[in-house]
Amino acid sequence: MRPLYVRRTACVTTRAARVNGEEIPVVATSDPFLTALYRRLGIDYPRFFKMDGLSKLGFLASELLFWGDASRFLPREDCAVICFSRTSSLDTDRRYQASMRDYPSPSLFVYTLPNIVTAEIAIRNKLYGETSVYICETYNPHQIFRTIRNTFAHQPLRSALAGWTEYDGDTGEAFLMQIETQAASASEPLLSAGFLTTAKHNL
Amino acid sequence: MIPIGDNILSSLGFSTAENYRAVQSGRTGLCFYEAYPGISEPIVASCIDRTRLDDCFSAAGGNPLEYTPLERAALLSVTFAAEQAGIDLAAPEVLFVFSSTKGNIHLLEEGAEARSDSRLYLWHTAGRIARYFRNANEPVVVSNACISGACAQIAAMRELAAGRFTCAVVVGVDLLSRFILSGFLSLKALSPAPCRPFDSERNGLNLGEAASTIIYRKVREEDSPQGVSLVEGAIRNDANHISGPSRTGEGCFRALQAVLKDHSPDDLAFICAHATATAYNDRMETIALTRAGLHQKPVNGLKGYFGHTLGAAGILESILTIRALQDGVILPTFGFTRGDTDYPLAVTNRMGYTQKTCALKMLSGFGGCNAALLFRKITRHAS
Structure with a gap:
């Protein structure tokens, strides 16, 4: 089994954003926090405004991970996107259900699939590799660690964005790691589930 | 397995x-x-x-x-x-x-x-x-x-x-x-x-x-006297659109390539496509199969019997693919009469028979995701 390294971690909640544990200062505006963060990062990607809450969180966390990476938009197949979630797309499910009273909304219906967040990240960065979503009761470091290792074990991957994406309508969080098979200067080895426990605890 | x-x-x-x-x-x-x-x-x-x-x-x-x-x-x-x-x-x-x-x-x-x-x-x-x-x-x-x-x-x-x-x-x-x-x-x-x-x-x-x-x-x-084993599986994304399939069949093509990397297409008995019967999906799969050089292989689709059974589809259609491969048959595509003329594909509309040992199952879905599975029949050579 090839060793894995975590180059960066990013966490975006509905109130704050951090990269490697350092908070990104975002000046409060009348916009919701995620929109303010989008503007603070100077992203020009209007698709963002069509996304549901789960996808916005995951998208912004992936933007923080790729921040400053000049090669990020080069198409590649050797990068996977692996997300774990408890509540899945239930917030959008409820909103779609409500839309059925008048006219069922096709754009909402598409977001009633929890894997759309992985698609948004893949589309933005031209990632042709594996995209996978797993639903679990809690943030379970052992299962997440095992699944990440399993994903790398069976294909010629060089990197992955992997982590927890959760949104229930009021609160939410995307905690994503940039995982690589090559060690970089500031990266840390991903040796056990313990890393996942500590990384999330330290946020 | x-x-x-x-x-x-x-x-x-x-x-x-x-x-x-x-x-x-x-x-x-x-x-x-x-x-x-x-x-x-x-x-x-x-x-x-x-x-x-x-x-x-x-x-x-x-x-x-x-x-x-x-x-x-x-x-x-x-x-x-x-x-x-x-x-x-x-x-x-x-x-x-x-x-x-x-x-x-x-x-x-x-x-x-x-x-x-x-x-x-x-x-x-x-x-x-x-x-x-x-x-x-x-x-x-x-x-x-x-x-x-x-x-x-x-x-x-x-x-x-x-x-x-x-x-x-x-x-x-x-x-x-x-x-x-x-x-x-x-x-x-x-x-x-x-x-x-x-x-x-x-x-x-x-x-x-x-x-x-x-x-x-x-x-x-070598410990199994007979059966069909799942030997490869791959998931790839189109990186193109959240609900529409890729015009170039990108993720589907790449998933096919990934599962065939170490296997010869000559051993393929048939391909069971996702084949939802929407204009775009079936066209996308046709393009992916053509790009992968598999367009002359027998292709079937099973949704004419069951409809699209969503989360069950990949398992249900794999079971029938495994059974058919085991019995050396190629199941017909219910509802198919004549295909697109610009991209010919060998879609089966009657029962066929085969001696070949491998079969492919393809799936595609919203979020631009695509999967391919390769099954292989365990063959016993007389020793």
Whole structure:
């Protein structure tokens, strides 16, 4: 089994954003926090405004991970996107259900699939590799660690964005790691589930 | 890894044998519904007989009142598959892998609030299924839209290879609800008539209900006297659009390439495509197969028999692919008469026979996700 390294971690909640544990200062505006963060990062990607809450969180966390990476938009197949979630797309499910009273909304219906967040990240960065979503009761470091290792074990991957994406309508969080098979200067080895426990605890 | 037990529970029957026979004799489970509850237009769909489901579930010792219809279908499917496999599902080396696109979503219609009704969570449904069989391991739940049934088999393959488990119960299920039907209607993806996979006059898909189960055991091929093993699986993304398939079949092509990397296309008996019968999906698969140099291989699609059974589709269609490969037959594509002329594809519309040893299963879904599975028949050479 090839060793894995975590180059960066990013966490975006509905109130704050951090990269490697350092908070990104975002000046409060009348916009919701995620929109303010989008503007603070100077992203020009209007698709963002069509996304549901789960996808916005995951998208912004992936933007923080790729921040400053000049090669990020080069198409590649050797990068996977692996997300774990408890509540899945239930917030959008409820909103779609409500839309059925008048006219069922096709754009909402598409977001009633929890894997759309992985698609948004893949589309933005031209990632042709594996995209996978797993639903679990809690943030379970052992299962997440095992699944990440399993994903790398069976294909010629060089990197992955992997982590927890959760949104229930009021609160939410995307905690994503940039995982690589090559060690970089500031990266840390991903040796056990313990890393996942500590990384999330330290946020 | 090889299947040691399987089950298909659908409109065409409650066992794999019943479903396999129905498909071979050219029967379809698709029916015309003039008025489906809560749906404003007539639809064509394939539905599980709910009375028979409850009768069988009770006969198998379950209490229908304790489980939702979706859970009953999944539990019954696993029960039947386990009878065939003859293993103790409660054993610690058995892992449950669950595939469903929307689980118990119909409960939202009945006023359930996500925050208070845990049955809306897929991990909860999967947990109830595992606990029914007294299995204490946390189930793996995949949720990758319409390719979930393939992803579940890939997850099982990886877990078995990693060594902690020796058997994986891969179960997929989806039932129809106003939620799902209205969504596909809003996307204008449904055909008002029985679907026609790969036909030049195809005009949309039909939805279907099914639960299906494969129990895989990890074995070395040389230790298995016969059977079909799942040898490769790959998932790739189009990186193109959240609901429309790629015009170049990008992710699908790459998934095909990945599973064939170490295998010769010469050994391919047939390819069971996703073949939803929407104009775009079938075109996209045709382009991907052509790019992969597989356009002259026999291709079939099974949605004319069952409709698109969503989270069950990848498992249900894999079971029939495995059976057909085992028996050396190529199943016909119900609803197909004549294909597109600009991209010719060898779509089967009658029963065929083959001596070849491998078969491919393809799936594609919303979120630009695509999967391919490669099955291989274990052949015994006289020594």
